[in-house]
Amino acid sequence: MSSPSTVHVQLGDRGYDIAIGPGSLKHLHPTLTSMHQSGARNAFVVVDSGVPTRFLEAIERTCEAIGLKVSTATITPTESIKTIETYQDLLTQIASTGHSRVDPVIALGGGIVGDLAGFVAASYRRGVPIIQCPTTLLSMVDASVGGKTGFNLQISNADGSPKLLKNLVGAFWQPDLVITDIDVLDSLEARYRRSGLAECIKHGCIAHGFNHPELMDWMIANLDQIIAFEPQAISELVSRNVALKASVVAADEREDTSMQGGRMLLNFGHTFGHAIETIAHLSPNKDDPSLAPLHHGEAVALGMVAACRAAESAHNLSPTVGDELVSLLDRVALPSRVPGLPSNDDLIERMGHDKKATAGSVRVIYPIQRGKCEVFADADPSHLAAGFDAIRC
Numbered sequence: 001m002s003s004p005s006t007v008h009v010q011l012g013d014r015g016y017d018i019a020i021g022p023g024s025l026k027h028l029h030p031t032l033t034s035m036h037q038s039g040a041r042n043a044f045v046v047v048d049s050g051v052p053t054r055f056l057e058a059i060e061r062t063c064e065a066i067g068l069k070v071s072t073a074t075i076t077p078t079e080s081i082k083t084i085e086t087y088q089d090l091l092t093q094i095a096s097t098g099h100s101r102v103d104p105v106i107a108l109g110g111g112i113v114g115d116l117a118g119f120v121a122a123s124y125r126r127g128v129p130i131i132q133c134p135t136t137l138l139s140m141v142d143a144s145v146g147g148k149t150g151f152n153l154q155i156s157n158a159d160g161s162p163k164l165l166k167n168l169v170g171a172f173w174q175p176d177l178v179i180t181d182i183d184v185l186d187s188l189e190a191r192y193r194r195s196g197l198a199e200c201i202k203h204g205c206i207a208h209g210f211n212h213p214e215l216m217d218w219m220i221a222n223l224d225q226i227i228a229f230e231p232q233a234i235s236e237l238v239s240r241n242v243a244l245k246a247s248v249v250a251a252d253e254r255e256d257t258s259m260q261g262g263r264m265l266l267n268f269g270h271t272f273g274h275a276i277e278t279i280a281h282l283s284p285n286k287d288d289p290s291l292a293p294l295h296h297g298e299a300v301a302l303g304m305v306a307a308c309r310a311a312e313s314a315h316n317l318s319p320t321v322g323d324e325l326v327s328l329l330d331r332v333a334l335p336s337r338v339p340g341l342p343s344n345d346d347l348i349e350r351m352g353h354d355k356k357a358t359a360g361s362v363r364v365i366y367p368i369q370r371g372k373c374e375v376f377a378d379a380d381p382s383h384l385a386a387g388f389d390a391i392r393c
Protein backbone atom coordinates (compact mmCIF):
# COMPACT_ATOMS: atom_id res chain seq x y z
CA MET A 1 0.00 0.00 0.00
CA SER A 2 1.49 3.33 -1.03
CA SER A 3 1.62 6.42 1.11
CA PRO A 4 -0.01 8.94 0.95
CA SER A 5 -3.24 7.15 0.14
CA THR A 6 -6.90 7.94 -0.20
CA VAL A 7 -9.73 5.80 1.10
CA HIS A 8 -13.26 6.52 -0.12
CA VAL A 9 -16.20 5.87 2.17
CA GLN A 10 -18.85 4.43 -0.16
CA LEU A 11 -22.04 6.11 0.99
CA GLY A 12 -23.53 7.31 -2.30
CA ASP A 13 -24.17 11.04 -2.20
CA ARG A 14 -22.91 11.17 1.39
CA GLY A 15 -19.66 9.43 0.41
CA TYR A 16 -16.32 11.14 1.05
CA ASP A 17 -12.57 10.80 0.78
CA ILE A 18 -10.10 10.28 3.58
CA ALA A 19 -6.67 11.60 2.56
CA ILE A 20 -3.96 9.85 4.57
CA GLY A 21 -0.23 10.47 4.77
CA PRO A 22 2.49 12.92 5.78
CA GLY A 23 1.63 16.47 4.66
CA SER A 24 -1.91 15.57 3.60
CA LEU A 25 -3.25 18.83 5.06
CA LYS A 26 -2.58 20.29 1.60
CA HIS A 27 -5.68 18.42 0.40
CA LEU A 28 -7.78 21.05 2.17
CA HIS A 29 -7.15 23.55 -0.59
CA PRO A 30 -9.22 22.02 -3.44
CA THR A 31 -12.17 21.17 -1.20
CA LEU A 32 -12.27 24.63 0.42
CA THR A 33 -11.88 26.24 -3.01
CA SER A 34 -14.87 24.37 -4.30
CA MET A 35 -16.87 25.31 -1.18
CA HIS A 36 -15.91 28.95 -1.75
CA GLN A 37 -17.06 28.71 -5.36
CA SER A 38 -20.40 27.42 -4.02
CA GLY A 39 -20.81 30.47 -1.80
CA ALA A 40 -18.86 29.74 1.40
CA ARG A 41 -17.33 32.85 2.96
CA ASN A 42 -16.49 31.71 6.52
CA ALA A 43 -14.72 28.79 8.16
CA PHE A 44 -15.22 27.91 11.83
CA VAL A 45 -12.23 25.96 13.14
CA VAL A 46 -12.58 24.03 16.40
CA VAL A 47 -9.03 23.33 17.51
CA ASP A 48 -7.59 21.10 20.20
CA SER A 49 -5.18 23.02 22.47
CA GLY A 50 -2.80 20.03 22.40
CA VAL A 51 -2.13 20.33 18.67
CA PRO A 52 1.02 22.27 17.68
CA THR A 53 -0.01 25.71 16.43
CA ARG A 54 1.68 25.33 13.04
CA PHE A 55 -1.14 23.04 11.90
CA LEU A 56 -3.80 25.61 12.79
CA GLU A 57 -1.72 28.31 11.10
CA ALA A 58 -1.52 26.21 7.93
CA ILE A 59 -5.31 25.87 7.88
CA GLU A 60 -5.74 29.61 8.50
CA ARG A 61 -3.35 30.44 5.64
CA THR A 62 -5.19 28.10 3.27
CA CYS A 63 -8.58 29.58 4.16
CA GLU A 64 -7.38 33.16 3.84
CA ALA A 65 -5.70 32.51 0.49
CA ILE A 66 -9.03 31.24 -0.83
CA GLY A 67 -11.01 34.17 0.61
CA LEU A 68 -12.61 32.50 3.63
CA LYS A 69 -12.79 34.44 6.89
CA VAL A 70 -11.54 32.18 9.72
CA SER A 71 -12.87 32.08 13.29
CA THR A 72 -11.36 29.77 15.85
CA ALA A 73 -12.64 28.13 19.03
CA THR A 74 -10.08 26.33 21.19
CA ILE A 75 -10.91 23.35 23.39
CA THR A 76 -8.73 21.66 26.00
CA PRO A 77 -10.26 18.20 25.77
CA THR A 78 -11.25 15.97 28.66
CA GLU A 79 -14.28 13.69 28.97
CA SER A 80 -15.64 16.06 31.62
CA ILE A 81 -15.82 18.97 29.16
CA LYS A 82 -17.49 16.86 26.46
CA THR A 83 -20.78 18.28 27.67
CA ILE A 84 -23.85 20.18 26.67
CA GLU A 85 -22.26 23.34 28.13
CA THR A 86 -19.25 23.13 25.79
CA TYR A 87 -21.57 22.32 22.89
CA GLN A 88 -23.71 25.34 23.69
CA ASP A 89 -20.64 27.55 24.00
CA LEU A 90 -19.49 26.43 20.53
CA LEU A 91 -22.95 27.12 19.10
CA THR A 92 -22.89 30.60 20.57
CA GLN A 93 -19.47 31.25 19.06
CA ILE A 94 -20.32 29.94 15.59
CA ALA A 95 -23.59 31.90 15.51
CA SER A 96 -21.75 35.11 16.39
CA THR A 97 -19.52 34.74 13.29
CA GLY A 98 -22.48 34.87 10.91
CA HIS A 99 -21.71 31.33 9.71
CA SER A 100 -24.10 30.37 6.90
CA ARG A 101 -25.46 26.97 5.84
CA VAL A 102 -22.76 26.53 3.19
CA ASP A 103 -19.83 27.56 5.39
CA PRO A 104 -17.65 24.71 6.70
CA VAL A 105 -16.72 23.71 10.23
CA ILE A 106 -13.18 22.33 10.46
CA ALA A 107 -12.31 20.06 13.40
CA LEU A 108 -8.58 19.94 14.17
CA GLY A 109 -8.06 17.64 17.12
CA GLY A 110 -8.62 14.31 18.77
CA GLY A 111 -11.86 12.41 19.21
CA ILE A 112 -13.36 14.81 21.73
CA VAL A 113 -12.92 17.84 19.46
CA GLY A 114 -14.11 15.83 16.46
CA ASP A 115 -17.24 14.58 18.24
CA LEU A 116 -18.18 18.02 19.61
CA ALA A 117 -17.42 19.94 16.41
CA GLY A 118 -19.22 17.24 14.45
CA PHE A 119 -22.38 17.67 16.51
CA VAL A 120 -22.19 21.45 16.16
CA ALA A 121 -22.01 20.94 12.38
CA ALA A 122 -24.87 18.40 12.51
CA SER A 123 -27.20 20.69 14.42
CA TYR A 124 -26.30 24.33 13.67
CA ARG A 125 -28.80 25.62 11.08
CA ARG A 126 -29.93 21.96 10.78
CA GLY A 127 -26.60 20.96 9.35
CA VAL A 128 -23.50 22.56 7.79
CA PRO A 129 -20.47 20.94 6.11
CA ILE A 130 -17.64 19.60 8.25
CA ILE A 131 -14.07 18.64 7.46
CA GLN A 132 -12.50 16.39 10.06
CA CYS A 133 -8.73 16.72 10.59
CA PRO A 134 -7.99 14.09 13.25
CA THR A 135 -4.81 14.57 15.27
CA THR A 136 -4.63 11.48 17.52
CA LEU A 137 -4.10 7.94 16.29
CA LEU A 138 -7.45 6.97 17.81
CA SER A 139 -9.34 9.70 16.02
CA MET A 140 -7.53 8.89 12.74
CA VAL A 141 -8.41 5.20 12.70
CA ASP A 142 -11.80 5.42 14.33
CA ALA A 143 -13.55 8.59 15.53
CA SER A 144 -13.15 10.73 12.39
CA VAL A 145 -14.60 8.04 10.08
CA GLY A 146 -18.28 7.23 10.00
CA GLY A 147 -20.07 10.37 11.14
CA LYS A 148 -20.80 9.63 14.80
CA THR A 149 -20.91 12.92 16.71
CA GLY A 150 -22.06 14.01 20.15
CA PHE A 151 -21.26 14.50 23.81
CA ASN A 152 -21.58 12.90 27.25
CA LEU A 153 -24.52 13.39 29.61
CA GLN A 154 -24.30 13.52 33.37
CA ILE A 155 -27.20 12.15 35.41
CA SER A 156 -27.55 11.33 39.10
CA ASN A 157 -27.51 7.92 40.78
CA ALA A 158 -30.25 7.07 43.29
CA ASP A 159 -27.92 8.29 46.07
CA GLY A 160 -27.42 11.64 44.32
CA SER A 161 -23.87 10.91 43.16
CA PRO A 162 -23.08 11.89 39.56
CA LYS A 163 -22.99 9.36 36.74
CA LEU A 164 -21.43 10.15 33.35
CA LEU A 165 -23.18 8.55 30.37
CA LYS A 166 -20.70 8.52 27.50
CA ASN A 167 -21.78 9.79 24.09
CA LEU A 168 -25.46 9.55 25.04
CA VAL A 169 -26.49 12.57 22.96
CA GLY A 170 -25.53 12.94 19.33
CA ALA A 171 -26.28 12.44 15.66
CA PHE A 172 -24.90 10.74 12.59
CA TRP A 173 -23.41 13.47 10.42
CA GLN A 174 -20.96 12.41 7.75
CA PRO A 175 -18.02 14.72 7.03
CA ASP A 176 -17.40 16.16 3.56
CA LEU A 177 -13.73 15.24 3.78
CA VAL A 178 -11.30 13.75 6.29
CA ILE A 179 -7.67 14.89 6.24
CA THR A 180 -5.39 12.56 8.15
CA ASP A 181 -1.99 14.22 8.25
CA ILE A 182 0.41 11.73 9.83
CA ASP A 183 2.94 14.51 10.61
CA VAL A 184 0.66 15.77 13.38
CA LEU A 185 1.28 12.60 15.41
CA ASP A 186 4.91 13.60 16.15
CA SER A 187 3.81 15.50 19.25
CA LEU A 188 1.30 12.93 20.52
CA GLU A 189 2.13 11.47 23.95
CA ALA A 190 3.03 7.79 24.15
CA ARG A 191 -0.02 6.97 26.26
CA TYR A 192 -2.36 8.37 23.59
CA ARG A 193 -0.43 6.54 20.89
CA ARG A 194 -1.08 3.28 22.74
CA SER A 195 -4.73 4.19 23.17
CA GLY A 196 -5.04 4.45 19.39
CA LEU A 197 -3.31 1.11 18.96
CA ALA A 198 -6.06 -0.46 21.09
CA GLU A 199 -8.64 0.52 18.46
CA CYS A 200 -6.39 -0.89 15.71
CA ILE A 201 -6.17 -4.20 17.58
CA LYS A 202 -9.96 -4.11 17.95
CA HIS A 203 -10.25 -3.77 14.17
CA GLY A 204 -7.99 -6.81 13.77
CA CYS A 205 -10.36 -8.77 16.02
CA ILE A 206 -13.36 -8.16 13.73
CA ALA A 207 -11.60 -7.90 10.36
CA HIS A 208 -12.46 -11.38 9.02
CA GLY A 209 -16.12 -10.40 8.90
CA PHE A 210 -15.34 -7.41 6.66
CA ASN A 211 -13.05 -8.88 4.02
CA HIS A 212 -9.84 -7.66 5.63
CA PRO A 213 -8.67 -11.02 7.00
CA GLU A 214 -5.01 -10.00 6.73
CA LEU A 215 -5.25 -7.00 9.07
CA MET A 216 -4.29 -8.72 12.33
CA ASP A 217 -1.44 -10.70 10.77
CA TRP A 218 -0.09 -7.54 9.09
CA MET A 219 -0.11 -5.67 12.43
CA ILE A 220 1.63 -8.54 14.22
CA ALA A 221 4.26 -8.84 11.46
CA ASN A 222 4.98 -5.08 11.61
CA LEU A 223 4.54 -4.57 15.34
CA ASP A 224 8.12 -3.51 16.10
CA GLN A 225 7.95 -0.68 13.53
CA ILE A 226 4.46 0.25 14.74
CA ILE A 227 5.57 0.41 18.38
CA ALA A 228 8.55 2.55 17.29
CA PHE A 229 6.05 4.79 15.48
CA GLU A 230 8.03 4.69 12.24
CA PRO A 231 6.19 7.07 9.86
CA GLN A 232 5.94 4.60 6.97
CA ALA A 233 4.52 1.88 9.22
CA ILE A 234 2.11 4.31 10.89
CA SER A 235 0.85 5.63 7.53
CA GLU A 236 0.15 2.10 6.42
CA LEU A 237 -1.38 1.17 9.78
CA VAL A 238 -3.73 4.13 9.53
CA SER A 239 -4.60 3.40 5.88
CA ARG A 240 -5.38 -0.25 6.59
CA ASN A 241 -7.47 0.57 9.64
CA VAL A 242 -9.32 3.38 7.92
CA ALA A 243 -10.08 1.01 5.02
CA LEU A 244 -11.55 -1.49 7.50
CA LYS A 245 -13.63 1.17 9.25
CA ALA A 246 -14.81 2.55 5.89
CA SER A 247 -15.99 -0.95 4.87
CA VAL A 248 -17.94 -1.32 8.10
CA VAL A 249 -19.57 2.10 7.77
CA ALA A 250 -20.44 1.53 4.11
CA ALA A 251 -22.15 -1.75 5.03
CA ASP A 252 -24.15 -0.29 7.93
CA GLU A 253 -24.03 3.51 8.12
CA ARG A 254 -26.32 4.02 11.13
CA GLU A 255 -25.55 0.99 13.26
CA ASP A 256 -28.78 -0.84 12.52
CA THR A 257 -29.64 -2.71 15.72
CA SER A 258 -31.18 -5.58 13.76
CA MET A 259 -28.02 -6.12 11.71
CA GLN A 260 -25.90 -8.82 13.27
CA GLY A 261 -22.86 -8.32 11.09
CA GLY A 262 -22.75 -4.56 10.89
CA ARG A 263 -21.39 -1.51 12.63
CA MET A 264 -22.30 -2.80 16.09
CA LEU A 265 -19.30 -5.12 15.83
CA LEU A 266 -17.06 -2.06 16.16
CA ASN A 267 -18.25 -2.01 19.75
CA PHE A 268 -16.19 -5.10 20.52
CA GLY A 269 -14.64 -4.38 23.93
CA HIS A 270 -16.72 -1.24 24.39
CA THR A 271 -19.67 -2.47 26.47
CA PHE A 272 -17.27 -3.92 29.04
CA GLY A 273 -14.94 -0.96 28.48
CA HIS A 274 -17.55 1.74 29.02
CA ALA A 275 -18.52 0.11 32.33
CA ILE A 276 -15.01 0.72 33.66
CA GLU A 277 -13.94 3.83 31.73
CA THR A 278 -15.89 6.23 33.93
CA ILE A 279 -14.65 4.82 37.26
CA ALA A 280 -12.39 7.62 38.40
CA HIS A 281 -9.87 5.64 40.48
CA LEU A 282 -8.94 2.95 37.93
CA SER A 283 -5.34 3.15 36.70
CA PRO A 284 -3.81 1.25 33.76
CA ASN A 285 -0.72 0.57 35.88
CA LYS A 286 -1.09 -1.27 39.19
CA ASP A 287 2.05 0.40 40.52
CA ASP A 288 1.00 3.94 39.62
CA PRO A 289 -2.48 5.01 40.80
CA SER A 290 -1.74 8.58 39.67
CA LEU A 291 -2.40 7.47 36.06
CA ALA A 292 -6.14 7.12 36.83
CA PRO A 293 -8.62 7.40 35.19
CA LEU A 294 -8.28 5.01 32.26
CA HIS A 295 -8.03 6.47 28.79
CA HIS A 296 -10.60 5.32 26.24
CA GLY A 297 -8.25 2.92 24.44
CA GLU A 298 -7.06 1.42 27.74
CA ALA A 299 -10.65 0.74 28.75
CA VAL A 300 -11.29 -0.83 25.33
CA ALA A 301 -8.17 -3.03 25.71
CA LEU A 302 -9.43 -4.32 29.06
CA GLY A 303 -12.95 -4.64 27.64
CA MET A 304 -11.72 -6.80 24.76
CA VAL A 305 -9.94 -9.16 27.16
CA ALA A 306 -13.06 -9.37 29.35
CA ALA A 307 -15.20 -10.10 26.27
CA CYS A 308 -12.87 -12.92 25.14
CA ARG A 309 -12.85 -14.51 28.57
CA ALA A 310 -16.64 -14.13 28.90
CA ALA A 311 -17.00 -15.82 25.49
CA GLU A 312 -14.95 -18.77 26.78
CA SER A 313 -17.70 -19.24 29.39
CA ALA A 314 -20.55 -18.42 27.01
CA HIS A 315 -19.71 -20.66 24.06
CA ASN A 316 -16.39 -22.36 24.71
CA LEU A 317 -14.37 -19.89 22.63
CA SER A 318 -10.85 -21.24 22.39
CA PRO A 319 -8.64 -19.57 25.05
CA THR A 320 -6.01 -19.07 22.33
CA VAL A 321 -8.03 -16.08 21.03
CA GLY A 322 -7.82 -14.26 24.38
CA ASP A 323 -4.24 -15.44 24.94
CA GLU A 324 -3.09 -13.93 21.62
CA LEU A 325 -4.89 -10.69 22.46
CA VAL A 326 -3.27 -10.46 25.91
CA SER A 327 0.20 -11.07 24.49
CA LEU A 328 -0.38 -8.38 21.82
CA LEU A 329 -1.58 -5.90 24.46
CA ASP A 330 1.47 -6.72 26.60
CA ARG A 331 3.82 -5.96 23.68
CA VAL A 332 2.11 -2.63 23.08
CA ALA A 333 2.10 -1.89 26.86
CA LEU A 334 -1.68 -1.74 27.10
CA PRO A 335 -3.36 -3.16 30.22
CA SER A 336 -5.06 -6.57 30.29
CA ARG A 337 -5.78 -6.45 34.04
CA VAL A 338 -6.75 -3.62 36.34
CA PRO A 339 -6.68 -3.25 40.13
CA GLY A 340 -9.55 -1.82 42.18
CA LEU A 341 -12.54 -3.01 40.12
CA PRO A 342 -15.87 -2.75 41.98
CA SER A 343 -18.12 -5.79 42.44
CA ASN A 344 -19.39 -7.69 39.41
CA ASP A 345 -22.97 -6.65 40.29
CA ASP A 346 -21.94 -3.00 40.20
CA LEU A 347 -20.09 -3.46 36.90
CA ILE A 348 -22.95 -5.35 35.25
CA GLU A 349 -25.36 -2.64 36.38
CA ARG A 350 -23.04 -0.08 34.73
CA MET A 351 -23.10 -2.14 31.51
CA GLY A 352 -26.89 -1.93 31.53
CA HIS A 353 -26.57 1.85 31.31
CA ASP A 354 -24.36 1.68 28.26
CA LYS A 355 -26.26 3.00 25.28
CA LYS A 356 -25.62 -0.25 23.43
CA ALA A 357 -27.77 -2.07 25.99
CA THR A 358 -31.40 -2.82 25.19
CA ALA A 359 -34.12 -2.53 27.84
CA GLY A 360 -33.54 -4.99 30.66
CA SER A 361 -30.67 -6.85 29.01
CA VAL A 362 -27.02 -6.38 28.13
CA ARG A 363 -26.02 -6.79 24.50
CA VAL A 364 -22.38 -7.63 24.00
CA ILE A 365 -20.00 -8.43 21.19
CA TYR A 366 -18.20 -11.74 21.68
CA PRO A 367 -15.53 -13.30 19.46
CA ILE A 368 -16.63 -16.54 17.84
CA GLN A 369 -13.19 -17.29 16.39
CA ARG A 370 -9.93 -15.45 15.74
CA GLY A 371 -10.72 -12.27 13.76
CA LYS A 372 -14.49 -12.68 13.88
CA CYS A 373 -17.10 -11.43 16.34
CA GLU A 374 -20.88 -11.61 16.70
CA VAL A 375 -23.55 -9.69 18.59
CA PHE A 376 -25.13 -11.53 21.54
CA ALA A 377 -28.42 -9.93 22.52
CA ASP A 378 -29.11 -11.13 26.04
CA ALA A 379 -25.82 -11.84 27.76
CA ASP A 380 -25.90 -14.16 30.76
CA PRO A 381 -24.69 -12.22 33.85
CA SER A 382 -22.54 -15.15 35.00
CA HIS A 383 -20.58 -14.97 31.73
CA LEU A 384 -20.19 -11.20 32.11
CA ALA A 385 -18.91 -11.77 35.66
CA ALA A 386 -16.37 -14.31 34.37
CA GLY A 387 -15.14 -11.65 31.96
CA PHE A 388 -14.69 -9.05 34.69
CA ASP A 389 -13.00 -11.60 36.99
CA ALA A 390 -10.44 -12.28 34.26
CA ILE A 391 -9.29 -8.63 34.18
CA ARG A 392 -9.34 -8.13 37.97
CA CYS A 393 -6.01 -7.95 39.81
Ligand SMILES: NC(=O)c1ccc[n+]([C@@H]2O[C@H](COP(=O)([O-])OP(=O)(O)OC[C@H]3O[C@@H](n4cnc5c(N)ncnc54)[C@H](O)[C@@H]3O)[C@@H](O)[C@H]2O)c1
Nearest residue numbers: 050051077110111112135136138139142143148184187188
Ligand atom coordinates in the same frame (compact mmCIF):
# COMPACT_ATOMS: atom_id res chain seq x y z
N1 LIG B 1 -17.15 9.34 16.89
C1 LIG B 1 -16.68 8.12 16.98
O1 LIG B 1 -16.97 7.23 16.17
C2 LIG B 1 -15.71 7.80 18.09
C3 LIG B 1 -14.98 6.62 18.05
C4 LIG B 1 -14.06 6.38 19.05
C5 LIG B 1 -13.88 7.30 20.07
N2 LIG B 1 -14.61 8.43 20.09
C6 LIG B 1 -14.43 9.42 21.16
O2 LIG B 1 -13.12 9.95 21.03
C7 LIG B 1 -12.70 10.42 22.31
C8 LIG B 1 -11.27 10.02 22.55
O3 LIG B 1 -10.49 10.58 21.54
P1 LIG B 1 -8.91 10.69 21.64
O4 LIG B 1 -8.34 9.42 22.11
O5 LIG B 1 -8.47 11.28 20.37
O6 LIG B 1 -8.70 11.66 22.89
P2 LIG B 1 -8.79 13.23 23.11
O7 LIG B 1 -9.63 13.88 22.12
O8 LIG B 1 -9.13 13.36 24.55
O9 LIG B 1 -7.28 13.71 22.91
C9 LIG B 1 -6.29 13.14 23.72
C10 LIG B 1 -5.24 14.16 24.14
O10 LIG B 1 -4.34 14.36 23.09
C11 LIG B 1 -4.13 15.75 22.89
N3 LIG B 1 -3.79 15.88 21.47
C12 LIG B 1 -4.58 15.76 20.40
N4 LIG B 1 -3.86 15.78 19.27
C13 LIG B 1 -2.58 15.97 19.65
C14 LIG B 1 -1.36 16.07 18.94
N5 LIG B 1 -1.30 15.94 17.62
N6 LIG B 1 -0.21 16.27 19.65
C15 LIG B 1 -0.24 16.34 21.00
N7 LIG B 1 -1.35 16.23 21.72
C16 LIG B 1 -2.50 16.04 21.05
C17 LIG B 1 -5.41 16.38 23.32
O11 LIG B 1 -5.23 17.74 23.66
C18 LIG B 1 -5.77 15.52 24.53
O12 LIG B 1 -5.05 15.97 25.66
C19 LIG B 1 -13.68 9.86 23.32
O13 LIG B 1 -14.49 10.90 23.79
C20 LIG B 1 -14.50 8.84 22.54
O14 LIG B 1 -15.81 8.74 23.01
C21 LIG B 1 -15.52 8.71 19.12
